[in-house]
Amino acid sequence: MLKRTQPPRWAARLLEWFCSDDWLEEIQGDLEERFLRNVDLFGERSAKRQYVAQVFGFVRRFAWRDKKSSTPLQMKMMISNYFKIAWRNLVRSKSFSAINISGLALGMASAILIFLWIEDEKSIGTHYKNTSDLYRIMEREFTDGKIVADEDTPGLLADELKRQFPEIIYAAGLSSSESHVLTAGNKTTRQRGNFAGEDWLKMYEIPLLAGTYSALKSPGSIAVSRKLAETYFSDPEKAFGQAIRFGNGKDYQITAVYEDLPAQAPDKYEFLLNWDDYLSREKWLKEWTNFGPGTRILLRSDADPKQVNARLKWFLKGLNKDFSSGYFVNLFLMAEKDAYLHSNFKDGYLDGGRIDYVRLLAIIAVFLLLIATINFMNLATARSVKRAREVGVRKVVGADRGLLIGQFIGEAVLLTAMATVVAIALVYFILPFFNQLTDKQLFLPFGKPVFWFYMAGLLIFTGLLAGSYPAFFLSSLNPVKILKGTLRFGSGAKLFRRGLVVFQFVLSMLLIVGTAVVYRQLQYLQTKNLGYNRENLISIPLEGELSSKYDIFKEDLLRQSGIQSVTFMHTSPLNNGNTTEGVSWPGKSPAAVISFHNTATGYDFAKTMKVKFKDGRDFNKAFATDSSSYIINETAAKKIGYKNPVGQPLTFWDKPGKIVGLVEDFHFNSLHDPIRPLIIRLAEWKAGSILVRTEPGQTKEALSGLEAVYKKINPRFPFTYSFVDEGYQKLYKSESIVGVLATIFAGLAIFIACLGLFGLAAFTAEQRIKKIGVRKVLGASVSGIVAMLSQDFLRLVVVAILIASPLAWYVMSRWLENFAYKVDMSWLVFVLSGLLVAFIGLLTISYQSIKAALMNPVKSLKSE
């Protein structure tokens, strides 16, 4: 038989797709009949063309397939039935529901908290109207093969940039923050502020309450915050034009009052002073060879930052006369919005910063959510036997798979919705404590639609994730087998469930090991021998009358009880950023450029700091030549190359002298940095901070003596002091905050995981109730049964520990690389963390298994 010509297949398919079933058969038939006739009459091609045309002719309303096969009323009934069933399930198994909801709520609450924290971190420095065009000028210094990058720039850079770059609208310098004692009327307080270029206020569009944007134009002018104005003059308007006296006796006139800076502002200052005042005080900054203050610019919005960057790179070449093949400085741009989070430079190039913590916490948030949703999945699939019958009946009466999936996902979303409400309430109550912990002002932005949008997103994401597996699993069951009672759950589902438990505990273990390592490192930092004794050391700013009457002050202090010794230092003992290349010695290679940290101190420096001498002596009044004597640390001696440095010549800042002392290396910066070469000279003038060593255990007496002497000698200044060890801890503030956060969230993670384990154990015990009964009747001991029930779970936990350990080791050794001085990754951490996880897991299961083992077998066996 000849093969008959067929109509175009795609057109036939199209017809099948859109045409309603009622009409399809006859239309297909009619079309085919006509087609065959047309083939005979006009040939195949023409017939096909006509067929297609006719199919399109049928695209008419009457022939369309009606999508809604069931009527709306039926749908409504089904949905209300779903709700009813969901609610009944919720109520019937209260403990499971409670575990699910509380687990999800805890996970979501943590996620919300972390999300708020991250948003806040990300918002810092991005609140300006022209954020995308604001940049910081950074320098990358190449010295002797070493590369260092920071924000320090020459003092004249801002003005010069504005002259040379047409793309730069505004440019302003910013000095490092200074603390000053300010007096107006009869009020005297200590305030922090900066010197800033004239463009500063208009560049950042800081809202002014009084005055104009040109307020910082002339020397002697000061712009103050609303808070400061209200402190001194009760009213911002009244403050305008008033004079305010600084601790050094100089008067400044208030030419502007600005609105208090928002929490997102990265620079915090209560007052701003004129830039020329700064340069005339720090004359060295007028030299292009010196680096100190920061420089900020605003680019035209149509400017290309890449081009500016390229031209900026060698901008200092003609200006800085020190440039050589071994020493040069490149400038580059850093977007203001990135500056806060990306602030770490390793060997001159960007290497994370706070963004690492943001990422870390984001990962933790995802982990917590995953753990909570896995609880849900596990419990739902474990209990699927109970729901299987329902699925069978629904399928028999005509529910298709899509509907069942919808039902189970809907149930998950419903449960998640309840969890979301609980989570938001939780966050609302926890937030004040969280704020205190993180030193932030976070709040739940109920008024913003974006917040609800995110909440809905979180709800749907979590709900879908939690509901997906149970929905697909349950809806795939074969109704015939279910209803015949021959349904056996394959090993696949069991394996999957076990896999999920393992996954949960891998995450928990990761968090616990991570927390343990962070904690050990922090502990290490806080107890590390710095090379000097930071305890019982008090620091007070050297200012006012103290600089002229320092010697009397010191003498008086030493007569007080509880005070051992007194000295002063130009820099802080915790943070020394002063570096210089201006050091030379006989035999130094002319090409070598070595950067030395340096500071100037008073007499008794080593005695007060308790720095140990390897060789030589401290500065001494008995030696008149000590004004050109130097003390160096071991690293400096190595750099210079002297075998016995004491007595050797050294020229510092063109001042030839001798090395009189060699001290053991001590830390004068945070432990993120290695110890660098240091040169200490005898201070020519009194400035910086006074350091007072007190007798251990007599801090109180020492402080009262200190205050009395201070009030007598420096009466115009409020007495302030700080403990050096407290300041030291502040160096690691971000680490300790993250450490605390990580601990809390790791605890939560294991808690949520255990909630799930608890539920699962309860379920297994319930399933095996007959088996346990039979065993007990036959004489099994309680401990034997407990062991039997615990074994399975414990095995999973052990597998999780084995998987998590290498992962944790890898991640944490990368984190430790941030520190120049760090703890070892001890195997003990892994063993202890593993034991902890196993112990908590066992504890969780044991409640259920002991309960099951103690049950009366008569009860479980009598009913069948």
Place this chain on the structure above:
Amino acid sequence: MKRIYLGEFEEIVLLTVAVLGDGAYGVSISDAIEEQTGRSASLSAVHAALHRLQEKSMLHSRMGEATAERGGRRKRLFTVTALGNRTLNEIRTVRNRMWDSISPQNFPAVSI
């Protein structure tokens, strides 16, 4: 007088179904219309009209036997209902009455 309105094409389709008697289905109707009136009627137009007529209860349909020439598919066979019959009669009566009332001098085109 209230009556159900019929479009011109609908009327022709209804008449054709009446003409064809037992063998009225999509293709045969379409062919018959072409034969009788000389104008071509597409299958989809015919089906649409049949659908409308059925909704107006002028037609009744049932599925016929499967035939090989239609790829084994059944035909839907249409018959005129009582209402359809009455409607056709009414239309005819109205037309006839109107024809009859035309005076011969106004009616040059027709020569009787």
